[in-house]
Amino acid sequence: MKSFASMTFSLAVALAVASCSSPDVKAPEPVLPIPEQKQVEWQKMETYAFIHFGLNTFNDREWGYGDSDPATFNPARLDCEQWAKTLVNSxxxxxxxxxxxxDGFCLWPFxxxxxSIANSPYKGGKGDIVRELSxxxxxxxxxxxVYLSPWxxxxxxxxxxxxxxYFYAQLRDLLTNYGEVFEVWFDGANGGDGWYGGAxxxxxxxxxxxxxxPRIYEMLDSIQPQAVVFSxxxxxxxxxxxxRGFAGATNWSLLRKGEVYPGYNKHLxxxxxxxxxxxxxxxxCDVSIRPGWFYHPEEDGRVKTPxxxxxxxxxxxxxxxxxxxxxPVDRNxxxxxxxSANAVKFHQLVQEELKTNLVAGVVPEVSNERGGKFTASAMTDTGYDTYWATEDGVHAADVEFSFRRPQxxxxxxLQEYIPLGQRVKSFVVEYKDKGGEWLPVRLNEETTTVGYKRLLRFETVVSDGIRIRFTDSRGPLCINNIGVYDAGEGADVVYAVPAEQIQSMSFSLPGKSEEAMAAASDRNGQTTLFxxxxxxxxxxGKERTVSSFHFLPDQGxxxxxxxxxxxxxxxxxxxxINRVVKAGEFSNIKNNPVMQSVYFTPVTARYxxxxxxxxxxxxxxMGFAEIAVQ
Structure with missing residues (x-):
């Protein structure tokens, strides 16, 4: 049975189709599946923040065991308004x-x-960080x-x-006492592979x-029907x-129903x-601004750059x-x-790169047009719900922009009008050279899907013409926005995250060749020693005082x-070599294979x-992209 929200959105789509149509020109039929209205509004948010904070912050853990003392949770200067202002500026x-x-520790007095926070020193046990942040x-x-770990x-x-x-009661408490939520986050790391509780x-x-x-979804629909459920x-x-924060260049907003479930192991x-x-x-696309999800002081110098x-x-x-x-909120x-500074600068850089749309208000020439209100001018106006569409049966078409002088x-x-479905399967971007010949722009990824938004970075061209050739689609094309920009000097550079590096003592690996040694100590995260x-x-090489071991897992x-x-x-x-200095788990290494660090009381050792x-x-x-000892 369809939810009320789903039926409401279907009606809204039908009304929008009718209102955007002239008596003689009907809108394209939806290409199923289509999103619910709340999914469209969610996607329009584009960027939003995660906050990881809790007992792990104060006990230097990523995945706590549920055995840390609540008394260790005692932030001295906690200020949720500082978080909010930082996020707005970012x-x-x-x-x-x-x-x-x-770890099971609740940031609200459940x-x-x-x-829970009620048994911590924070505000004498009267604190409620869920309330403060909301x-x-x-x-x-x-x-x-809200994020609520099922595990x-x-x-x-x-x-x-x-x-x-117990879990359902926690969920209901969060959904009923803290106002409207736009998403409920259920982690795929949901148990079955670790130790639990005092037992x-x-x-x-x-x-x-x-x-x-299914019972959880019914609860969500009854209390917070506008919330999008993540898993x-x-x-x-x-x-x-x-x-790591990225999707494939080919990215369909579609899944085969019932095939993927929480804990699904076909990640790629x-x-x-x-x-x-x-x-x-x-x-x-979830990613932390630091290597870890929770705060660790040693990562202060390893924050992602703008x-x-x-x-x-x-x-x-x-x-x-x-x-x-x-x-990762710190211990204060x-x-x-x-x-904060890197996130704010990141936002400023994106705004600067996409500040001036060179084709705003320009009406392109198109090879096919549905007519009515579905004309080429809809692609360069300021409205989201206006779009250019091709005639029924036309699944390929060209959009060409001409300039009075080279740009x-x-x-x-590129944006598709996703309330009617995701359609584009392939496209090509070309520019006109000085001789009038059309040549493909140079970029480093395939041009297949578009969906809600596709942003392309390509080698700078100076030309009086640029065109998009949509070569295949699941139905008539429905394009609601096109922008062309000059991102300025250095725009041809595609920034890649470098391998994390630590200044390390010199060492050798007994029985391993120089080539193998190089793979693990060349400060190149793309080479791996297995x-x-x-x-x-x-x-x-000799006895030394050591206090930590680090390695970067295989990055393939x-x-x-x-x-x-x-x-x-x-x-x-x-x-x-039998003095055990540390034992444990590399928490979350499967999903977040960043530098793993093991710290222990300083000891004298050679091996x-x-x-x-x-x-x-x-x-x-075992795979090691980099190894370091300190």
Whole structure:
């Protein structure tokens, strides 16, 4: 049965089609599936923020075990208005707060547990950060949303039917007491692969069915019908399949219904969607401004630069997705000044690059036109709901812009009118050379899908003509916006995130060739050393005082050789490397394969032994793009 919101939007589409039509020219029929109105409004937000904050912040963890003392949560200067003002100045349209992460600690005084902010020193146990942030959002014009981890490592009854009542009560509490939310975020890391609660008992769950998501969706529709639901497979929006903040250049807002579910393990295909999908589930690109999701002081010098964030904007929003940028709030309870400055500068750079649309108000020449109100002029006006369309049966057409004098160009924006479906399957962008010949612009990605928004960066051309040749589509073309821009000097540079680097002691890898050594110490994240077996031995050459070990996992797509759990030992004799200094897990390494750092009490050692006690993919060789010891 269709939801009320879905039926309302279907009626709205029908009315819009009727009002935009002349008596003689009908609008194109929708190409199914089509989005609900709330999904269109969600996509128009384009960029919004994540806030990861909690006990992990104060205990230097990414995935807490649920055993940290609530007394350690005590931000001295927490100011949600500082968060909100920073986000507004960074161009964010909303914010999603981790109300409860996997460790089970609640940032609001949920009465169903003692593992909450009510049992922390913050405001003498009277604090409520969900309330403080939702109030700040209303004050500064931001939309508000909540992240609630289905997984809970603190609750001893996790994995049992009793836990579900607890989880549903948490969800209802958040949905009914803090105003309107634009999204509800359910993490795909939803249990079955770790330790839980005081019982310290490993439990396996059926990720697909345990939580009874249909019941959850009914609750959401009854309380917050405007909220878009995030999970690996939606139904409102989907995870993009990585935590690096980008979608594929080919990106369908479609999935095959019922195939993708929370905990789905075919991550790579989520970057592209399903061309034959029968459900509208657009991609959300989540990424942290730092290597980790929670704050770690040692990452203060590893904040993504404004240029790196601009690159991610083009590869998320510009690839028919949204950009969800995480800000790890620090131990004072503030967004760190470096994070703030870089995010604000990022927003300014995007605005500057796309400031002047060279074709605003220009009526292009088109090879086919439906007529009525669906004319070429609709592509360069200021309205979202006006669009150019081709006649029925015409699935390919050209759009050509001519200038009185040559223009410098290196950026292009394309938008389809997605309330009628996603259609474009392939297109080509060409410019006219001095001899009048049409040549393709030079860019480094395929030109296939468009969807809500496609942003292209191409090598600068100076020309009096540019055209888009739509070569294939799922139905008559419906294009509502085209922009052409000059992004200025340096616009030909495509910024890539460099390999993270740490100044390291010199070392060797016993039994490994110089070529293998180079792969792990060349400060090039694209070369990887793979080691069979479960152990890596490092020889520092002489006894030294060491206090940390770091490595960058394989950066390929997909990543290979990922270590889930480890044991780190040291020794002064190659035959006796048996002093265990740290053991644990590389939390979230599967989805966020950034530099992994293990810190321990300083010891004197010559040899270091890393043993993989569990691999993400059993039997795979361990993969190391970079290795460092300090």
């Amino acid at each position: 161009g964010m349209k909303g914010v999603i707060l981790t109300a409860k992460h996997h 009465k169903g547990t003692d593992y 109030d700040a959002c209303r004050k500064y014009g931001l939309k508000f949303a 809970d490592r603190h609750q001893a009854n996790y994995g049992t039917p009793e836990y579900l009542d 310290k008992e490993a439990r396996t769950i059926d990720r697909r069915n345990y939580y009874n998501y 690996d497979g939606g139904p409102g929006c989907r995870w993009v399949g990585n935590e 295909e989520l970057q592209y969607g399903h061309a034959d999908g029968n459900q509208w589930v657009p991609a959300e 240029e790196q964030l601009v690159d991610l904007y083009y590869r998320s929003v510009g690839h028919n997705g949204t950009l969800l940028l995480n800000f 309870g503030l967004i760190h000044p470096v994070d 410098r160009m290196n950026r292009m924006l 080691i069979d077996g479960d152990s890596l031995v490092i020889d520092l 797509e997909p990543n290979k050789g990922l270590i889930a759990n480890y044991e780190l030992s040291v020794g002064t004799d190659a035959g006796r 270091i032994l890393l043993k993989a006690t569990r691999m993400i993919v059993p039997g795979e060789a």
